[in-house]
Amino acid sequence: MSSPPAAPPSPSASSSFSLRRIAVPAFGPSLLFGLGEGAILPIVPLTARELGASVPIAALMVALIGIGSLLNNIPASMITMRWGERWAIVVAGVWSGLGMALCVGTSHLGLFATGCFMVGMSQAVYNLARQSYMTEAVPPEFRARALSTLGGVMRIGMFAGPFLAAGAVHAYGLPAAYVVGIVAVMGAAALGARIPDLEVPPAPPGHVAPAPTTIVSTLRDHRRVFLTLGLGVMLVSAVRASRQAVIPLWADHLMLAPSVASLIYGLAGGIDMLVFYPAGKVMDQKGRRWVAVPSMLIMGLAMLLMPLTTGTLTLLLVALAIGFGNGIGSGMIMTLGADHSPRHGRAHFLGVWRLMSDIGSSCGPALLSFLAGSLSLASGIAAIGLIAFAAAGALAYWIPRRGKAGKAAEAAESAKAESATPGA
Template identity: 85%
Template sequence: MASPPPPTSSAPTGFSLRKIAIPAFGPSLLFGIGEGAILPIVPLTARDLGASVSMAALMVALISIGSLLNNIPASLITMRWGERWAIVVAGIWSGLGMSLCVLTSHLGLFATGCLMVGMSQAVYNLARQSYMTEAVPITYRARALSTLGGVMRIGMFIGPFLAAAAVHAFGLQAAYVIGIIGVLGAAVVGARIPDLPVPPHPAGQDAPATPTLVSTLRDHRRVFLTIGVGVVLVSAVRASRQAVIPLWAEHLALAPAVASLIYGLAGGIDMLVFYPAGKVMDYKGRRWVAVPSMLIMGVAMLLMPLTTGFATLLMAALAIGFGNGIGSGMIMTLGADHSPRHGRAHFLGVWRLMSDIGSSSGPALLSLLAASLSLALGIAATGLIALVAAAVLASSIPTRRTGAGGAHEK
């Protein structure tokens, strides 16, 4: 197994996250706004086109399916064209998909547009992670990637509000205009990202063989079978949390406005803690955030079926939001830590595929358990998965830190 690069002993002089804020984080904010603007509108548009309720839900799922299926092709695109142009292409392709959604009156073409949006999501997410991994010194890596994830979440939070205002003023199709402006804006800003320098080849050494997907799987199989399994479990829990809070609020017969308030407050906590968590990961080590994140979410979900009203559900939801928030960028950081310099896109493609498999299977398992047993048992099972994820991460994440001190923890 190829080991991750050793941590540096001190922060590089002259580097500042603020200096790269606009080119590094600007596209993520705009891309998040663009996607956030259309996500609540997709099922409504599908219904207007004659889709049933289940078919409308499938249109939303197609975005996730498109991302899942395109992770490996995304790695090939990124290796062929480079991170900068992959980001640009992703924004343009997403804009084309949204345009197809808004211009067509055929449900099949609308589904194609949704699939295109998901495909572009895979390319964009992989390219931005690969770029930041290479561009940011390892002593700032967790802060940079946590901020990257946090900024994307902020965009996804802002997008629906902009879309709501546009829909109120101009109708349902205006949400897609907001979305198109957002993703094309991300492409424009992304085009201004400076190209990464090609690392010089050491004199007197043979050039490394061009990595393939198969060689990447073989060389890093131990990482994929240990930390990678933890990533699958983490993603399953994170995706399930989005359904857990509103479903249990409905079970308690809380008004929809109250359920939305609880969900929104949990999301607010989620967005407030990403940078401090990244700083802890840089200075103390990845375990100090990864394990507590899953422990907090697991305990909160185990306790949620015991809640009986607004106050107790709010406490559980806030704990879930806090646990998820401190884990912002965690999966990207772990992937960056273990990705090789040569063939990084292949490695991250597999990494993101495993993450998306977890994101798809988590809500499906929750739905299955809720239908066959009970919603309470389904939520509790999700909490147990979080505790298992914490155990897997605790046993597999290397015990070292990559912060300013750069010392190894043994």
């Protein structure tokens, strides 16, 4: 059974809460999980080519990781509901390690593809379980900082992973990258096993346990959130996923050297990783809109300016703006999902929420590719910029004012509990 939800923290508990106290068990697994995935991602297409895959098939091997995550968001919610957040995190780390071991231990392209898919499956389970756990374990007034840090630490791991893998590959060959990945994700599983269980709240007098939730009941009960703010989150994810392609593609369009393109991309990633905690603090103290809307406006403006760049310096400035806009939005999607998720059946809600986010992440680069092929690369990048402005408008309109989302979710839960009370 899933770990029961924690009781709402008292004011004294909230005032004594410190992110530093939970840093290692809460953020350590994210750092290691990100490091493990970052170590293998650049190596997957190279390994596929060594196994005889064509260039398109090698690219598909990388895509299978994302596909595995997309298709397993709903099963991940069921795993988390049944086993609880702590053991879901442990299982995700072990399953990812097995997938990487299959990738490095086989000479058959079909089995290699299965290993890549397994890594994507574990990504879905891990991401949902860590978000669900942090939502329960952290007082609401620290929620954005905690989830922004969670997302930022994962990005740091993804950033550092390729460098560790590069050193290992240089010394021992391509399989060494998978060894780095396996050690990292198994370390994440070991740290995850040390996460303290959530406390069981006392049952209110005269109340009975609410009826079990399902994916169907979750979709029905929260359809308004999914059809409003959820659509905004899909647009945000489309923009974020596209940013990873537009910088190297436009650098190539400007005929910059690959080393220069990589440097620009890396500097943008560095800015991305520096601002996640201050942004989370602003979200906690001022409200979600103060970060969510500027994040999309900055990225949208930078995307529209990118086709006007003509050289290294101008492209660098635009890329840094994209990195800053994306960085201040670290943890934004997780925070909005946590704000609107009910205490009962939270994993099912977050499973649907993450599914919508992953759909956006898949559609963004696909739209960029279609427009670049049918019109021009500049038109595709400009279209992504307009989508960012649409996302900013959707978030500005649908994000509740500070504190209202959590209160609405608690009110809905209270109404359900009262309806289940004898004599209510």
